[in-house]
Amino acid sequence: MLTVTTIAGVRARREEVGRTGVRIAFxxxxxxxxxxxxxxxxxxxxxxxxxxxxxxxxxAQFAPGEDFARYPRDLEGDREMLAAAGASVLFAPATKxxxxxPPATVIDLPALxxxxxxxxxxxxxxxxxxxxxxxxxxxxxxxxxxxxxxxxQGAVIRxxxxxxxxxxxxxxxxxxxEDDGLARSSRNAYLDVDQRRAAVVLHRALQxxxxxxxxxxxxxxxxxALLADEVSGEPLARLEYAAAVDPxxxxxxxxxxxxxxxxxxxxxxxxxxxDNLLVEVS
Amino acid sequence: MLTVTTIAGVRARREEVGRTGVRIAFxxxxxxxxxxxxxxxxxxxxxxxxxxxxxxxxxAQFAPGEDFARYPRDLEGDREMLAAAGASVLFAPATKxxxxxPPATVIDLPALxxxxxxxxxxxxxxxxxxxxxxxxxxxxxxxxxxxxxxxxQGAVIRxxxxxxxxxxxxxxxxxxxEDDGLARSSRNAYLDVDQRRAAVVLHRALQxxxxxxxxxxxxxxxxxALLADEVSGEPLARLEYAAAVDPxxxxxxxxxxxxxxxxxxxxxxxxxxxDNLLVEVS
Numbered sequence: 001m002l003t004v005t006t007i008a009g010v011r012a013r014r015e016e017v018g019r020t021g022v023r024i025a026f027x028x029x030x031x032x033x034x035x036x037x038x039x040x041x042x043x044x045x046x047x048x049x050x051x052x053x054x055x056x057x058x059x060a061q062f063a064p065g066e067d068f069a070r071y072p073r074d075l076e077g078d079r080e081m082l083a084a085a086g087a088s089v090l091f092a093p094a095t096k097x098x099x100x101x102p103p104a105t106v107i108d109l110p111a112l113x114x115x116x117x118x119x120x121x122x123x124x125x126x127x128x129x130x131x132x133x134x135x136x137x138x139x140x141x142x143x144x145x146x147x148x149x150x151x152x153q154g155a156v157i158r159x160x161x162x163x164x165x166x167x168x169x170x171x172x173x174x175x176x177x178e179d180d181g182l183a184r185s186s187r188n189a190y191l192d193v194d195q196r197r198a199a200v201v202l203h204r205a206l207q208x209x210x211x212x213x214x215x216x217x218x219x220x221x222x223x224x225a226l227l228a229d230e231v232s233g234e235p236l237a238r239l240e241y242a243a244a245v246d247p248x249x250x251x252x253x254x255x256x257x258x259x260x261x262x263x264x265x266x267x268x269x270x271x272x273x274x275d276n277l278l279v280e281v282s
Numbered sequence: 283m284l285t286v287t288t289i290a291g292v293r294a295r296r297e298e299v300g301r302t303g304v305r306i307a308f309x310x311x312x313x314x315x316x317x318x319x320x321x322x323x324x325x326x327x328x329x330x331x332x333x334x335x336x337x338x339x340x341x342a343q344f345a346p347g348e349d350f351a352r353y354p355r356d357l358e359g360d361r362e363m364l365a366a367a368g369a370s371v372l373f374a375p376a377t378k379x380x381x382x383x384p385p386a387t388v389i390d391l392p393a394l395x396x397x398x399x400x401x402x403x404x405x406x407x408x409x410x411x412x413x414x415x416x417x418x419x420x421x422x423x424x425x426x427x428x429x430x431x432x433x434x435q436g437a438v439i440r441x442x443x444x445x446x447x448x449x450x451x452x453x454x455x456x457x458x459x460e461d462d463g464l465a466r467s468s469r470n471a472y473l474d475v476d477q478r479r480a481a482v483v484l485h486r487a488l489q490x491x492x493x494x495x496x497x498x499x500x501x502x503x504x505x506x507a508l509l510a511d512e513v514s515g516e517p518l519a520r521l522e523y524a525a526a527v528d529p530x531x532x533x534x535x536x537x538x539x540x541x542x543x544x545x546x547x548x549x550x551x552x553x554x555x556x557d558n559l560l561v562e563v564s
Contacts, residue, residue, distance in 0.1 A: 007447060018300075105411075105445035106390045129387075130446075137447045163387035164412075165289060165419045 001083040003090045007098075007138050010091050014140055023048040026141030026168075028132060031055040032072035032186035033081045036176040040145045041085040043173045050088040052139055059095060060103075061127030072189050091139065098134060107133060109156050109163075112250050116152045116263055117274060120240055125156050132157050136168055143169040147176075149183045151261060151276045155250055175275070177203065183275045190271040198236035199268050205230035205242070206277040209262045213279050220244040220253040223262065231266055240265035240272065247278060256281050283365040285372045289380075292373050292420050300422075305330040308423030308450075310414060313337040314354035314468035315363045318458040322427040323367040325455045332370040334421055341377060342385075343409030354471050373421065380416060389415060391438050391445075394532050398434050398545055399556060402522055407438050414439050418450055425451040429458075431465045433543060433558045437532055457557070459485065465557045472553040480518035481550050487512035487524070488559040491544045495561050502526035502535040505544065513548055522547035522554065529560060538563050 004010050017024065025044030029037050033055075044051035055078050062068035075092060082090055106126055112118075113125040136144060146154045154172040161170050176184045181203030182196075191199055205227045212226050227242035244253050247261040263276040286292050299306065307326030311319050315337075326333035337360050344350035357374060364372050388408055394400075395407040418426060428436045436454040443452050458466045463485030464478075473481055487509045494508050509524035526535050529543040545558040 011449070019303075103445040104391045104393045105442050106388075106392065107446075108388045108390065109386045110388065111386050134445075134447045137449055140449060160387050163385040163416075164389075165416045167293070167419055167422060 001079070001087055001090055003079060003092060005091075005093055005097065007093070010089075010138050013089060017050065018140075022050055023143075024139070024141040025051045026136070026139045026144040027051060027053040027087070028135050028144065028146075029053060029055055029078075030057045030071065030186065031078045032074055032189065033078045034176075034184045034186065034188075036147050036149065036184035038081060038085045039176045040147060040173050041082065041087055043171070044143070044145050045086050047143055047145075047171070048141075051086060052089040052091065052141060053082050053087045054091040054093075054135055054139070056091075056093055056098060056131070056135070058098075058127060058131040060099070060130055061124050063121055063123055066121070067187075067190075072186055091135075098131065103130060105130070107160065109159055112152070112156050112159060115250055115252070116241060116243055116245070117265060118152065120265065125153070128153055129156060129160050133160065133164075133166075136161075136166055141168055143171055145171045145173055148172050148278070149175040149185065149275060151247070151263060151278075152250060155248060158248075181207070183273075185273065187271055187273065191268060195236055195268045195271065198234050199266075199273055201231055201234035201237050202264050202266055202273055202275040205264060206262050206275060209244070210277055210279045213256060213260060213262075213281050218256045218281070220256060220260075223256070223260075227262060227264055231264070236268055238267040240267060283361070283369050283372055285361060285374060287373075287375055287379065289375070289420050292371075295371060296422055299332065304332055305425075306421070306423040307333045308418070308421045308426040309333060309335040309369070310417050310426065310428075311335060311337055311360075312339045312353065312468065313360045314356055314471065315360045316458075316466045316468065316470075318429050318431065318466035320363060320367045321458045322429060322455050323364065323369050325453070326425070326427050327368050329425055329427075329453070330423075333368060334371040334373065334423060335364050335369045336373040336375075336417055336421070338373075338375055338380060338413070338417070340380075340409060340413040342381070342412055343406050345403055345405055348403070349469075349472075354468055373417075380413065385412060387412070389442065391441055394434070394438050394441055397532060397534070398523060398525055398527070399547060400434065402547065407435070410435055411438060411442050415442065415446075415448075418443075418448060423450055425453055427453045427455055430454050430560070431457040431467065431557060433529070433545060433560075434532060437530060440530075463489070465555075467555065469553055469555065473550060477518055477550045477553065480516050481548075481555055483513055483516040483519050484546050484548055484555055484557040487546060488544050488557060491526070492559055492561050495538060495542060495544075495563050500538045500563070502538055502542075505538070505542075509544060509546055513546070518550055520549040522549060 025048035027040045107129040223244040260279045307330035309322045389411040505526040513521045
């Protein structure tokens with residue numbers, strides 16, 4: 001696996017590879033890799049000839065007071081895991097390489113970012129959209145693979161790519177979970193033993209919501225109340241939001257028909273965890 | 283010259299051509315072509331192997347009440363002029379091809395669009411940035427050529443391309459003028475004989491400002507006052523703005539050093555005309 005730290009280095013390699021007709025899948029990450037990321041790399045190998053990954057903890061998507069400084073970083077470990085999973089290129093730039101000066105350009109999708117995580121993390125999705133646009137323009141992959149756990153992020157990126165006619169396909173891959181159902185996340189590393197046990201409440205709440213939908217509950221507000229009720233039963237957890245929304249527009253659903261996204265954000269101690277479940281009702 | 287009306291058609295042609303190593307220069311236009319546009323096509327032929335042009339009157343960059351509906355359109359004439367100038371491909375999509383639904387994505391560069399034309403045309407540069415991003419992502423040229431008359435537009439696009447690491451070089455080509463100095467513009471077609479005569483006041487004012495700068499005037503406000511004074515001497519003209527700004531940041535210059543942009547927007551009758559002059563002071 002080749003490790004590249006400069007934009008010029010990626011562009012040179014991309015031009016070389018481009019002449020051969022090789023198809024590239026791209027997996028952008030913030031590092032601190034886990035099985036969830038590696039599933040994206042494996043998926044990339046299924047749908048393209050080479051997988052290129054990036055590790056970049058993007059300052060633009062952290063608000064002041066969030067965990068940018070203490071976000072887990074382990075580039076050596078990440079490199080080993082990516083190589084073992086079969087990635088061909090790792091792009092691991094310094095902050096100054098991606099942001100040599102404060103950007104003057106803002107990319108915003110207000111209709112998709114007003115709710116859910118966007119309501120609690122002002123500016124977060126502007127930072128995500130900006131850095132993903134940059135990375136896609138640098139790597140120029142044929143397909144980019146994102147994890148379903150960050151559903152709102154995936155929806156924002158899909159819509160940005162469609163609106164801007166960016167020449168890339170976006171694929172969202174299912175969330176990888178621990179045996180007890182907790183979604184894999186780099187932030188799980190923040191949890192102590194009791195918090196780790198409590199964190200499974202997100203998955204339990206989503207399952208309860210999905211069960212109610214399967215049993216005929218069609219009122220979005222009632223499904224949201226069920227999720228919130230389940231979370232309130234866990235003393236170490238504090239609900240940030242519980243939502244039943246359209247999976248594409250992310251707008252609340254008064255009455256559920258067809259596809260439904262159940263989504264949660266929960267604080268366990270100081271750690272903010274998110275999870276979601278895509279539900280199909282007939 | 284090949285005329286293409288669909289995004290898929292452009293992408294197919296682009297992929298074909300891409301395999302041959304041909305370098306493409308792109309000239310996006312709103313049609314109603316004149317010598318100013320053709321100079322961009324000729325410049326494109328100097329710096330690339332093929333010139334691809336687009337004709338698309340972009341609704342997103344007209345505010346309500348502006349001249350979108352009556353903006354001059356002459357696709358057949360445009361096609362002949364582009365073919366004669368040596369363009370290889372014309373992309374002439376319908377509005378619905380570029381905007382199949384209202385975009386959810388906003389691209390904004392507030393620091394560059396608060397003044398000059400941006401102050402008088404709210405949303406204009408968001409519309410420009412969006413459509414140029416789309417066209418660059420569809421055509422994927424090696425270089426795109428814009429006219430210097432729309433200086434603020436060029437500055438916005440240069441900065442957007444840099445901030446988003448878009449894989450294209452932006453070139454801004456000098457303004458083409460009539461014999462009496464009036465900048466070529468599709469909107470000159472709106473002028474009657476008297477207005478046409480009056481319109482030369484923009485060029486005269488810019489020349490007077492440049493002369494004063496050459497003679498030692500270093501105060502931005504004094505240069506702006508000179509431009510305004512010249513325009514006020516023309517009864518058919520009404521000043522919208524007169525500015526002395528940094529050519530890259532577009533911020534007002536209290537004291538001029540190095541490069542300076544003198545810029546004007548003037549109403550002649552109902553027609554809004556703009557012009558500018560890049561001045562180097564030692």
